Amino acid sequence: MFIDLFYGLRDEGIPLGMQEWLTFMEALKKGLHGCNLLRFYYLARACLVKSETFYDAFDRVFARVFRGVEGSLDDIGDSVLDWLKDPKNFPELTPEQLAELERLSGDELMRRFLDTLAEQTERHDGGGRWVGTGGRSPFGHGGVHPTGIRVGGPGKSRSAMKVAEERKFSDYRTDLTLDVRQTRTALRRLRHLTRNGTASELDIDETVDETCRNAGEIELVFRPPRRNNVRLLLLMDVGGTMDPYFKPVSTLLTALHEEKGVQSFESYYFHNCIYDEVFSRASMRRDAAVPTGDLLRRLDSRWKLLVVGDASMHPAELHEPYGCIDPRMTSETPGITWLQKLVGHFERSAWMNPDDPRVWDHSQTARVIRRLFPMHHLSVEGIADAVSTLVGARAAAGPRLH
Amino acid sequence: MSTRVTNEDFRRFAGTASYIASEALIDAVNCALALERPLLIKGEPGTGKTLLARHVAQALGMPMESWHIKSTTKGAEGLYVYDTVQRLNDSRFGGGDVANIRNYIRMGPLGRVFATDRRHVLLIDEIDKADVEFPNDLLRELDEMRFTVVETGDEIAARERPVVIITSNNEKELPDAFLRRCIFHFIEFPDAGLMKRIVDVHHPNLDATLLDQVLIKFYWLREQGELRKKPSTSELIDWIAALLRSGITTDKIESHIPFLGALLKNEQDTEALQQYDERQGKYPSRWSDLGPRYNQ
Numbered sequence: 001m002f003i004d005l006f007y008g009l010r011d012e013g014i015p016l017g018m019q020e021w022l023t024f025m026e027a028l029k030k031g032l033h034g035c036n037l038l039r040f041y042y043l044a045r046a047c048l049v050k051s052e053t054f055y056d057a058f059d060r061v062f063a064r065v066f067r068g069v070e071g072s073l074d075d076i077g078d079s080v081l082d083w084l085k086d087p088k089n090f091p092e093l094t095p096e097q098l099a100e101l102e103r104l105s106g107d108e109l110m111r112r113f114l115d116t117l118a119e120q121t122e123r124h125d126g127g128g129r130w131v132g133t134g135g136r137s138p139f140g141h142g143g144v145h146p147t148g149i150r151v152g153g154p155g156k157s158r159s160a161m162k163v164a165e166e167r168k169f170s171d172y173r174t175d176l177t178l179d180v181r182q183t184r185t186a187l188r189r190l191r192h193l194t195r196n197g198t199a200s201e202l203d204i205d206e207t208v209d210e211t212c213r214n215a216g217e218i219e220l221v222f223r224p225p226r227r228n229n230v231r232l233l234l235l236m237d238v239g240g241t242m243d244p245y246f247k248p249v250s251t252l253l254t255a256l257h258e259e260k261g262v263q264s265f266e267s268y269y270f271h272n273c274i275y276d277e278v279f280s281r282a283s284m285r286r287d288a289a290v291p292t293g294d295l296l297r298r299l300d301s302r303w304k305l306l307v308v309g310d311a312s313m314h315p316a317e318l319h320e321p322y323g324c325i326d327p328r329m330t331s332e333t334p335g336i337t338w339l340q341k342l343v344g345h346f347e348r349s350a351w352m353n354p355d356d357p358r359v360w361d362h363s364q365t366a367r368v369i370r371r372l373f374p375m376h377h378l379s380v381e382g383i384a385d386a387v388s389t390l391v392g393a394r395a396a397a398g399p400r401l402h
Numbered sequence: 403m404s405t406r407v408t409n410e411d412f413r414r415f416a417g418t419a420s421y422i423a424s425e426a427l428i429d430a431v432n433c434a435l436a437l438e439r440p441l442l443i444k445g446e447p448g449t450g451k452t453l454l455a456r457h458v459a460q461a462l463g464m465p466m467e468s469w470h471i472k473s474t475t476k477g478a479e480g481l482y483v484y485d486t487v488q489r490l491n492d493s494r495f496g497g498g499d500v501a502n503i504r505n506y507i508r509m510g511p512l513g514r515v516f517a518t519d520r521r522h523v524l525l526i527d528e529i530d531k532a533d534v535e536f537p538n539d540l541l542r543e544l545d546e547m548r549f550t551v552v553e554t555g556d557e558i559a560a561r562e563r564p565v566v567i568i569t570s571n572n573e574k575e576l577p578d579a580f581l582r583r584c585i586f587h588f589i590e591f592p593d594a595g596l597m598k599r600i601v602d603v604h605h606p607n608l609d610a611t612l613l614d615q616v617l618i619k620f621y622w623l624r625e626q627g628e629l630r631k632k633p634s635t636s637e638l639i640d641w642i643a644a645l646l647r648s649g650i651t652t653d654k655i656e657s658h659i660p661f662l663g664a665l666l667k668n669e670q671d672t673e674a675l676q677q678y679d680e681r682q683g684k685y686p687s688r689w690s691d692l693g694p695r696y697n698q
Contacts, residue, residue, distance in 0.1 A: 019582045023437060032433050042429040050581035052444060052588035204486045211490060218494050 005065045009048060012057040016048055023047045037066075187255055190230055190262060190304075190387045201225045227263065230391060232256070233299055233346070234267040235274060237309030238282050245354035248378050249308055252352070264303075268295070272313040273335030273365075274342065275324050289329075292338055296345050304390040305342060305349035307373065312355070312363035336368070343372050350386040354378040414462060421450065421457035422599045430587035431458060437585065440544055440566035442576075445589030448634025451569040455525035458567065467564075468525040469511035471532045477539025480512040480526075481549050481558075503553050512543060513558055521562035530570040537580035545583060592635065594621065594689075604639045605646065612652045615687065616642055619659050622686050623666075628674055633665040640664050656687045 009016050024047040027033070033040040041062060049058045199222035206221035213219070234256060236249060256265060268278035274292060281288040317323045318335045343349055351373035353360060360366045360375065369375070374389045376382040415431045417423040423431075431454075434441035443451045459466035469480055489506045492498040499505050515522040529537060543549045547560035568584065570576065592600060594617055601613060616638070624632045633641075641664040650660060658679070659665070666672050686692055 015578055017582060023439065023585075027433055027437055030436055032429075032436055038425070039429055042426045043433055045426075046430040046433050046585045046587055050442070050578075050584065050586045055588060202487070208486065208490065211494075216494055218490060 005044070005061065008061040008065050009058065012054075012061055014049060014054045014057055014061075020048050020050075187383065187387060190232070190391055195224045195226055197224045197227060199224050230262050231264040231299070231303045232262050232266075232390075233295065233303050233305050234265070235278060235305070235307045235309075235342075236267060236269050236282075237272060237307075238269045238284070239271050241272075241310050241312060242354070245310070245378070248354055252308065252378065252383070266299075270309075272309075272325055273317050273323075274307075274338045275329065275331035275335055276333060276338075277329060277331075292342075296341065299346075301345060301347050303346055305346040306386065306390065307342075307349070307351045308378065309351070309353065310355050310363075311351065311353055311360075311366040311369040311375070313365050315364055318365045318368060339369065339372055348390045349373055350389040351375045352378045352382060352386055415458055416461070418457045418461050420603050421453060422596065422603060423454070423457075424590070424592070424596060427454075427587055427589060430585055434567075434585040435462075435565060438563050440568055440584045442568045442570060442581070442584040442586045443589060444570050444572055444586070446591055446632070446634055447571060448636040449589040449591060450635065451589060452525065452527055455523055455527075455567040455569075458565065459523035462523070462565070464521055464523050464565065466523040466525060467511045467515050468527055470527045471529050471536070473531055473533075475532045475536070477532075477536050478510075480510040480540065481543060482510055482513045482551055483508045484553050504556075507551055507553065509558075512540075513549075515564045516547060516549075516558050516560040519561055522564045524564040524566045526566065526568045528571055529568050530572060530576065535577075538577050541580060541583070591624075597635070597638070600635060601639065601642060605642050608642070608646075609652065612645075612655070614689070615652055615655045616645065618686050618689060618692065619655065620665070622692055623659070625692065629666070629671050630668045631666070631671060637665050637667075656685075658685060 006016065006021055024044060027043055027047055033043050044062070045055070045058055049055060201223055203221045203223040206223070207219065210219035210221050211217065234253075236253070238249075242249065253267065256262070256267070268280055268290060269282050269284055270278050271284060276292055277289040278292055278295070279285075279288045280290055314323075314325070317325050321332050321334050322330055323334055324331050351369060353366065353375050354377075355363075355366075357377045360370065366375075374386075376386040376389070414435055415423075416428055431441060443454060445451055455468070456466060484503075485506045485508055488498075489500060489503075493500045509517060511524065511526075515524045544566060547563050548557060550557050597617060597620075598613065601608065601617075620633065620638050620641075623629065641661060644661045644664050645655065648661070654660065659675070662672060662675060666675065
């Protein structure tokens with residue numbers, strides 16, 4: 001059973017090695033769990049999991065290993081959400097319940113329903129069963145009704161299974177949320193330290209050497225402090241298919257603007273693909289146009305290029321001359337040529353795609369662009385990967401067309 | 403001979419009169435104590451990460467040494483600093499025994515804790531503020547609790563392994579090798595029940611209806627997804643202090659949120675709430691106005 005826990009946790013992607021496991025075993029040998037399942041749960045979590053982002057995965061594995069709860073709440077969530085949006089599918093509902101449903105917004109309803117689901121595990125002890133019977137049958141839906149919600153409060157008597165099944169930490173999963181702070185954390189590594197500028201830091205080793213050379217008369221030597229030398233060019237796709245991703249993209253932009261470590265930062269906008277001109281404002285009016293060629297002349301190859309876009313468009317927009325979909329601009333050079341020029345010009349470049357990586361291959365143009373740019377998902381983990389593509393020790397991965 | 407510790411031995415820390423800790427936190431602290439591993443504490447700002455160390459020290463009757471990490475802090479500074487500039491100065495202008503290099507070795511927090519006879523609590527506060535490599539520089543020292551002063555060859559070894567408590571605000575990911583050696587605990591945001599006990603410690607004998615109103619508003623604010631910075635425990639405590647000083651009555655706080663500045667520290671958040679006010683938005687006044695999570 002313990003081995004199941006160990007491999008179960010590893011299968012969920014929790015970085016867990018022998019060292020943690022031995023620590024846990026040592027703790028068990030010392031009797032720290034006090035023969036109490038809840039304390040065993042806390043102990044296992046404290047020893048084996050080293051980040052709150054994995055608490056949720058830990059809860060799932062713990063619940064599965066120690067009781068055999070199958071399935072995940074996420075799947076139920078989606079299916080339940082689908083029915084909840086259309087209450088008419090429930091012929092069994094009483095008029096009062098219908099009235100109640102109409103009063104609540106879809107989101108509020110969903111939230112309440114999920115909370116209720118979580119609490120129902122406290123009442124019925126069949127952790128796997130409540131999902132099937134309670135959640136999927138229309139009759140279980142009565143739990144949404146406000147009177148159906150009340151359950152005994154949490155207290156010290158809670159069992160570890162209930163704590164684990166509550167899955168309170170699902171918010172902390174890194175693959176789901178992307179807030180400014182997390183993005184900044186991911187961007188922190190975006191740096192390349194060099195010494196340049198005014199000498200303002202006392203170089204002690206040199207000072208001692210110089211002082212000795214100077215027969216003991218103190219000779220102060222200064223050097224420039226280490227500074228981040230990263231210069232970043234950000235090109236962003238706006239409008240159309242990018243609209244649903246407004247939030248993650250603006251989060252990234254906010255985080256980049258707040259990131260003071262970067263020495264220079266410039267950002268431009270484009271629509272679908274990059275052509276002769278990019279725009280300094282998202283409105284993309286004529287007066288904000290900047291020739292793409294100017295960027296290539298002005299910014300040297302040490303600038304890091306980061307493109308944010310979903311890379312999906314009509315193939316003609318990418319491959320054909322005058323392919324640009326925007327009637328206000330004409331560009332003889334096809335987009336693909338511009339992309340190749342950009343990749344060729346900058347030593348390091350990366351593409352961030354807000355689409356789910358599983359659907360990247362569905363778009364023909366995304367497949368083509370992926371061969372040019374190392375592509376990363378616009379998530380906390382993806383940003384960290386993109387940053388290491390831009391400044392990491394290894395050269396950008398992926399084959400390139402030149 | 404059994405190595406099994408009794409429950410009494412293990413449960414040495416149980417919170418203090420003025421620090422209310424959850425079961426999980428108490429277990430994590432005691433686990434770290436028993437295994438003599440560093441305890442890594444993460445959590446939202448204002449959930450009492452730093453305070454924990456002080457109260458562990460108080461509960462165990464140990465002296466405490468804190469080391470507050472800044473972005474410029476280097477790992478070696480925690481062990482000792484060789485004051486070259488002073489020595490250089492002394493050698494040129496006289497004063498001090500320049501020949502003895504030991505006069506210019508200044509112990510850092512770790513060095514001081516290792517060198518004393520009493521078991522200390524060592525707080526390494528906000529370890530994520532420092533350089534990404536910082537935790538790695540301390541791996542061996544925290545593992546073996548010993549280090550060598552390179553300049554003199556002296557070895558400083560801990561006579562009593564200190565209780566190491568490390569806090570992190572999650573600004574940077576900590577290296578795996580470092581995490582592997584720690585016991586980890588994430589301080590969740592306290593639920594209403596725990597929060598009442600916490601408030602009671604700071605503002606004893608608070609009127610129950612007022613407390614309810616205050617907490618309803620507080621948790622409601624925290625539920626608002628658009629807030630850039632959610633108010634935390636310490637802000638709640640301050641807010642209640644402000645309310646009490648102004649002698650505000652319960653019915654006033656039922657309908658709106660006075661002294662918003664104590665709770666919201668971000669301009670956009672304050673504006674957002676003012677707009678909500680202007681739109682005649684309703685504030686909750688009963689627990690049932692909040693989600694079912696609060697109605698148990």
